[in-house]
Amino acid sequence: MSEERRIHIEVPVLARVEGEGALHLRIEDGRIEHLQLRIFEPPRFFEKFLEGRAWHEVPDVVARICGICPVAYQMSAVQALEDIFAITPDPWVRAMRRVMYCGEWIQSHALHIHLLALPDFFGCNSVVELARDHAGEVRRGFRLQALGNDLIALFGGRSVHPVGVRVGGFHRAPDAERIAELLPRLEAGVAEAADLVRWCAGIAMPDDQQEFVSVALRAEDEYAMGEGRVVSSTGLDLARQDYDSHFSESHIAHSTALYSHLDGQPYLVGPLARLNLNHAQLPDSTRALLQASGLQLPSRNMFHSLLARALEIHLALVEAVRLLSAPPAFESAYQPASPRAGIGYGATEAPRGLLWHRYETAADGSIVSARIVPPTSQNQARMEEDLKQSLEAFGLDQHEDAIRLRGETVIRNYDPCISCATHFLRLGIEREPQ
Amino acid sequence: MTTRPKVAVHKFSSCDGCQLAFLNAGEALLALPELLDIVHFAEAGMLDPDAPVDIAFVEGSVYTPEDVDRIRRIRASSRYLISIGACATSGGIQALRNLGDTRDWVGAIYARPEYIQTLDQSRAIAEEVKVDLELWGCPVTTAQVVAAIRALLYGVAPVKNRDKVCMDCKRNQTVCTLVAKGEPCLGPVTGTGCGAICPAFGRDCYGCFGPAENPNTGALAQCFQGLGLLPVDIARRFLFISNDAPAFAAEGKKWREEA
Numbered sequence: 001m002s003e004e005r006r007i008h009i010e011v012p013v014l015a016r017v018e019g020e021g022a023l024h025l026r027i028e029d030g031r032i033e034h035l036q037l038r039i040f041e042p043p044r045f046f047e048k049f050l051e052g053r054a055w056h057e058v059p060d061v062v063a064r065i066c067g068i069c070p071v072a073y074q075m076s077a078v079q080a081l082e083d084i085f086a087i088t089p090d091p092w093v094r095a096m097r098r099v100m101y102c103g104e105w106i107q108s109h110a111l112h113i114h115l116l117a118l119p120d121f122f123g124c125n126s127v128v129e130l131a132r133d134h135a136g137e138v139r140r141g142f143r144l145q146a147l148g149n150d151l152i153a154l155f156g157g158r159s160v161h162p163v164g165v166r167v168g169g170f171h172r173a174p175d176a177e178r179i180a181e182l183l184p185r186l187e188a189g190v191a192e193a194a195d196l197v198r199w200c201a202g203i204a205m206p207d208d209q210q211e212f213v214s215v216a217l218r219a220e221d222e223y224a225m226g227e228g229r230v231v232s233s234t235g236l237d238l239a240r241q242d243y244d245s246h247f248s249e250s251h252i253a254h255s256t257a258l259y260s261h262l263d264g265q266p267y268l269v270g271p272l273a274r275l276n277l278n279h280a281q282l283p284d285s286t287r288a289l290l291q292a293s294g295l296q297l298p299s300r301n302m303f304h305s306l307l308a309r310a311l312e313i314h315l316a317l318v319e320a321v322r323l324l325s326a327p328p329a330f331e332s333a334y335q336p337a338s339p340r341a342g343i344g345y346g347a348t349e350a351p352r353g354l355l356w357h358r359y360e361t362a363a364d365g366s367i368v369s370a371r372i373v374p375p376t377s378q379n380q381a382r383m384e385e386d387l388k389q390s391l392e393a394f395g396l397d398q399h400e401d402a403i404r405l406r407g408e409t410v411i412r413n414y415d416p417c418i419s420c421a422t423h424f425l426r427l428g429i430e431r432e433p434q
Numbered sequence: 435m436t437t438r439p440k441v442a443v444h445k446f447s448s449c450d451g452c453q454l455a456f457l458n459a460g461e462a463l464l465a466l467p468e469l470l471d472i473v474h475f476a477e478a479g480m481l482d483p484d485a486p487v488d489i490a491f492v493e494g495s496v497y498t499p500e501d502v503d504r505i506r507r508i509r510a511s512s513r514y515l516i517s518i519g520a521c522a523t524s525g526g527i528q529a530l531r532n533l534g535d536t537r538d539w540v541g542a543i544y545a546r547p548e549y550i551q552t553l554d555q556s557r558a559i560a561e562e563v564k565v566d567l568e569l570w571g572c573p574v575t576t577a578q579v580v581a582a583i584r585a586l587l588y589g590v591a592p593v594k595n596r597d598k599v600c601m602d603c604k605r606n607q608t609v610c611t612l613v614a615k616g617e618p619c620l621g622p623v624t625g626t627g628c629g630a631i632c633p634a635f636g637r638d639c640y641g642c643f644g645p646a647e648n649p650n651t652g653a654l655a656q657c658f659q660g661l662g663l664l665p666v667d668i669a670r671r672f673l674f675i676s677n678d679a680p681a682f683a684a685e686g687k688k689w690r691e692e693a
Contacts, residue, residue: 044447044527044528045528045530045531045534048531048534049527049528049530049531053670054667054670057640057670057674060640060642060674060675061527064449064451064526064527064572064675065449066449066450066451067448067449067450067451067452067453067454067573068450068451068454070449070451107458111457111458115457115477115478115479116477119479124479125479125480125481126478126479126480127463127478127479128463128464128467128472128478128479129479131464135464138464139461139464142460142461142463142464143460145458145460146458146460149458156635157628157629157631157632157634157635158573158575158628158629158631159454159458160451160452160454160458160573161451161572161573161642163631163632163635163637164635166637171635171636171637172635172636
């Protein structure tokens with residue numbers, strides 16, 4: 001007699017993506033017949049809140065989409081509006097925005113590695129448990145996280161919903177004394193990040209090879225962060241304005257997140273996709289760490305995402321030190337904007353991956369319409385595909401607790417905005433005789 | 435031996451930014467378990483949402499039918515309930531939907547609106563259950579949260595400070611954005627706690643810490659009119675992060691009707 005196992009993995013609390021979520025698995029004859037990662041995200045209607053808002057209010061609105069990556073939302077938004085208002089940020093603004101963005105990558109990745117991901121690999125439930133055996137490593141992680149937060153606050157007054165970014169530049173430039181105070185800590189942070197990379201490289205990871213398409217921005221002369229063209233491992237190379245010609249979003253019954261596809265196929269965005277596509281543009285010292293880690297790129301193993309994040313923390317610190325040590329000259333912290341009607345596009349690399357915005361403005365610069373495609377909806381189809389493959393490879397005859405933990409760990413590789421919640425996958429099995 | 439108070443951190447509809455007041459606390463995050471028994475905090479990995487607790491921190495607004503049931507259960511199992519952040523204290527920025535027709539919005543964003551289940555409104559926690567302390571801010575700071583915990587550990591009522599942002603600008607010797615620059619600064623009616631960072635950055639406060647005590651919104655709105663703002667602009671100033679906080683909602687709606 002064959003037996004059907006119906007496994008529900010529930011995700012009751014989601015970061016920014018709140019409410020009930022569940023993983024539905026139907027296993028028949030040792031294979032996954034059906035898999036759905038359900039995400040229930042009560043729509044917060046940001047795209048509608050933006051309609052009718054003044055252009056200068058947009059950075060403060062979109063920050064509220066995500067408390068963990070508000071800078072990313074602000075950066076994509078101002079890029080799109082500057083596009084419309086024909087503002088080209090001067091070299092100082094470009095450099096300092098990159099530094100601020102580095103701060104967000106550092107804090108978000110450090111938080112994810114230490115508080116969300118690593119406990120899985122040490123058999124712990126939380127960072128507090130992890131700190132009992134690895135106090136030094138956890139404290140180092142907290143120092144890096146704090147450094148990232150302090151970098152954001154340097155330009156924005158606070159790390160969550162910072163207030164310094166405006167269309168055309170920054171509301172004010174940071175004080176030279178504060179930069180001078182921060183620089184030695186950033187330099188010490190580079191060495192600590194190198195230790196973090198070596199530590200992460202030594203943590204045993206499952207070997208789970210899968211085929212997938214990587215998508216990221218690519219800049220001409222640097223590891224892309226705040227600007228670039230949309231490229232893929234299949235050879236796609238698009239201006240951000242042309243994103244719609246290959247990427248599409250659809251709405252599926254079991255989830256309130258929209259699903260994105262590239263020419264109809266799932267794809268990956270985020271640290272591993274970026275590293276796969278842009279590792280040749282890493283600074284020399286980061287590339288040396290990459291080579292010493294033994295990681296072969298492009299990687300087909302999503303469990304390498306942890307190491308990719310550690311490497312990106314190192315990159316971000318190296319870049320912050322470089323740019324703050326010798327910033328370009330500037331006269332004003334921002335260029336004034338001359339609002340006008342138009343359509344503009346923003347694309348930057350949030351810590352979790354490509355974040356794409358499109359705005360249409362009226363003649364006074366107020367917002368007529370807005371569209372925002374966050375990284376989590378871009379990764380959603382890939383996450384489901386990954387879960388199916390990796391759970392089958394893991395072995396469906398395993399105990400349900402083991403299947404649940406592997407499912408959680410796989411989901412956390414993507415650091416989705418639901419990752420906090422996925423600490424929380426609850427497994428219930430219904431057995432129904434056929 | 436004293437028993438450590440049991441604590442839970444719950445999330446409702448929000449951006450997660452206020453939970454970062456805990457998660458960004460660094461060393462203090464490791465020290466907290468010596469003082470408190472954190473039994474539920476999903477983002478940090480502690481899971482027991484239904485456990486009885488001495489203190490429950492609640493982030494986010496009530497947004498779905500399930501949320502209503504959940505906050506009632508949390509209230510029933512908590513001795514002291516603290517709402518943290520603009521979403522929990524006033525419905526948050528997503529309370530802007532309370533001013534619009536949600537059904538139309540669902541149709542505009544989602545191809546299959548029938549899959550989307552929400553309440554008509556985004557509501558503050560205190561509209562559903564009794565709240566013992568509100569910590570305002572978008573986001574709240576680690577200092578606010580730690581001060582509340584410290585006070586409760588000492589068995590005293592936490593201090594409620596709803597002074598105005600202006601007080602902090604004076605202490606910081608920040609040049610007044612309203613008077614000196616003619617910017618429509620909400621500092622004179624907004625509660626302190628942020629450190630008056632917007633004026634320090636040379637820009638006008640946008641009210642993310644919600645109304646101060648005794649906010650004279652009417653006088654400030656007239657002042658904005660004197661600066662040349664149209665009624666629609668004045669309405670938008672008040673109907674923003676804390677749009678459903680009563681003082682801001684009343685002033686904003688008044689000017690919206692004039693627009």
